[in-house]
Amino acid sequence: MHHPAIAPLHNAVIMGGASGIGLAAARKLLRLGLNVAIVDRDIGSLEQALKELEGVADDGQKLIAAACDVTDRVGLEKTARHIATQLGHVHVLMNNAGIQPGSSIFGEEVEWDAVLSINLGGIINGTRIFGPAMLAHGQPGLIINTGSKQGITTPPGDPAYNVSKAGVKAFTEALEYELREREGGQVRAALLIPGFVFTGLTARGRTELPAGAWTADQTVDYMLTRLTAGDFYILCPDGEVTREMDEKRILWAAQDVIENRPPLSRWHKDWAEKFHAFMRGSKHQ
Structure with missing residues (x-):
């Protein structure tokens, strides 16, 4: 049994659906019997993805592709109307568009604007x-x-990327709270938190799957399993990082505030050995 929104003949919209995790999600949802719309700003990638997905869709399934930049509100509103006309009601929305060009605190403004407008603004x-x-x-x-x-x-x-994704976490938590407080509401939210996934975003010139990395398909399979279990926080492991390791890293980061340690103490010369000792010990240490 999958989440009730993920059902045959239901309709899914995937932002950033022409590659990586978005394309893997489109493949999987088509195989589960859903109609799928992929949205991406890269027309070349969109056309290539559409050809691939046409080989996955069964006769009678609807598959459409729409070229749109998620930062363009007017364009996205037009895209939403087009999808509604072609598919009908949307049951699954995956806001997955993202970039990671790199950044520094005092680096180029264009890098900050692009990352925040796509990674956070696009999800909003x-x-x-x-x-x-x-x-x-x-x-x-x-x-x-x-x-x-x-x-x-x-x-x-990479502070711009971190800020954008911290914003996604805060926004999605607020979204889920609002949705669950609606009387009789049937729409819920989930936060996908990938591990090391080998995609175009992380390839950085590599053509072979790195040791320790998951594929996009593995990530989507894990996501669907955890959605079935009712998870909101879908914290993905990978070939090198376990759930326990993630929990301890997150706990250490939170304790920077509680214990008034230097920010990012995990990487501070006076705290590095204490962090490593913490990781070796009990996660509740």
Whole structure:
């Protein structure tokens, strides 16, 4: 049994659906009998993805592709109307579009603007544009937003990405609270928190699956399993990082605030050995 929104003949919309986790989700949902719309700003990737997915869809299943930038609210509203005309009610919305060009605190403004407008703004836009109609049709619905562990433990090295994904976490938590407080509401939210996934976003010139990385398909399979279990926080392991390791890293990050340690103490020279000792010991130490 899957989440009630994930059912044959239901309709799914996947932002950033032309590659990576989004494309893997589109394949899986088609195989589960859903109609699928993939949305992406890269027309070339969109056309290639559509050809691949046409080989997955059964006769009678609906599959459409729409070129749209998730930062373009007006364009996304038009896309939503087009999808409604072609598919009908949306039951599953996956806000998955994201970029990671790299950043620094005092780096180029264009990098910050791009990352925040796509990674965070795109998720807000997708939810606010598709969400009201999902609430109105009264059928089971699910909004899945793709976050990141970097939005929770915020490691040094790419602050714009960390800020965007921390915002996704806060937004999706607020979304789920509002949805669950609606009397009789059937739409819920989930936060996908991938581990190390080998996609175009993380390849960085590599063509072979790195040791320790999961494929996008493994990540989507895990996501669907945890959705069936009722999870909101879908914290994905990978080939190198276990659930226990993630829990301890997240706990250490939270204790920076509680214990008034230096921020990002995990990477601070005076705290590094204490962190490693913590990781070796009990997770409740």
